[in-house]
Amino acid sequence: MSSFSVLIMLIVVSPFEYYFFNQKAYADGLSQENLPPASIGNRQASVYVKVNPPVLTTGAAQNAYMQFRLFDANNNQTIQHVTYQIIVTRGSSTSTLGKPLLLDFFHAHNGLLTLKIEPNNGPLTIFGEQDPFLQAWVADPGGNILVRGPLLLQGGLYHFHIEIFSIDNDRNIFIPAKHRNLMPILASEMFIIIFGIIKDKTTIQL
Numbered sequence: 153m154s155s156f157s158v159l160i161m162l163i164v165v166s167p168f169e170y171y172f173f174n175q176k177a178y179a180d181g182l183s184q185e186n187l188p189p190a191s192i193g194n195r196q197a198s199v200y201v202k203v204n205p206p207v208l209t210t211g212a213a214q215n216a217y218m219q220f221r222l223f224d225a226n227n228n229q230t231i232q233h234v235t236y237q238i239i240v241t242r243g244s245s246t247s248t249l250g251k252p253l254l255l256d257f258f259h260a261h262n263g264l265l266t267l268k269i270e271p272n273n274g275p276l277t278i279f280g281e282q283d284p285f286l287q288a289w290v291a292d293p294g295g296n297i298l299v300r301g302p303l304l305l306q307g308g309l310y311h312f313h314i315e316i317f318s319i320d321n322d323r324n325i326f327i328p329a330k331h332r333n334l335m336p337i338l339a340s341e342m343f344i345i346i347f348g349i350i351k352d353k354t355t356i357q358l
Contacts, residue, residue: 257288276301
């Protein structure tokens with residue numbers, strides 16, 4: 153099992169700085185990441201992560217999405233029937249990470265998972281049905297799941313921890329016989345930079 157790290161950081165900038173940061177984010181590919189591959193059998197599995205938009209407006213609820221794709225780096229083929237455990241926390245370091253904003257299992261039959269985020273201050277709500285194996289939220293045929301709640305509401309450091317618990321078949325869940333506990337096939341911690349823009353420069357708060 154291999155682990156990697158990716159960080160999501162929302163940085164507040166003024167409207168005059170928006171164009172520069174927006175162009176830099178796209179040019180450097182900071183809003184998406186391909187992680188180094190890890191061996192799963194005869195495959196080299198890699199995780200692709202993308203967060204969109206790469207620039208968020210602080211103080212204005214703005215729909216976003218987070219996309220996850222497990223693929224074989226040897227041939228770029230998406231691995232299907234993937235169960236992801238996704239944990240999202242906010243803080244500047246491991247010691248200051250708060251209570252998870254999101255902690256749940258998600259399953260994509262086609263392997264491509266898109267979490268459509270509708271940020272608000274209400275309780276976290278995930279829309280969809282859960283499978284009978286890990287109680288994972290099952291994506292629609294296009295790989296989409298709607299999540300509504302306090303995600304990506306303000307600038308700061310967002311930490312994503314992702315683990316893979318099944319591949320190839322919905323029932324192909326990795327459970328070592330010796331321990332009889334769920335163990336991830338692949339564990340990743342993901343870091344991506346996203347910039348934020350505010351409407352009024354005089355109200356900058358970090």
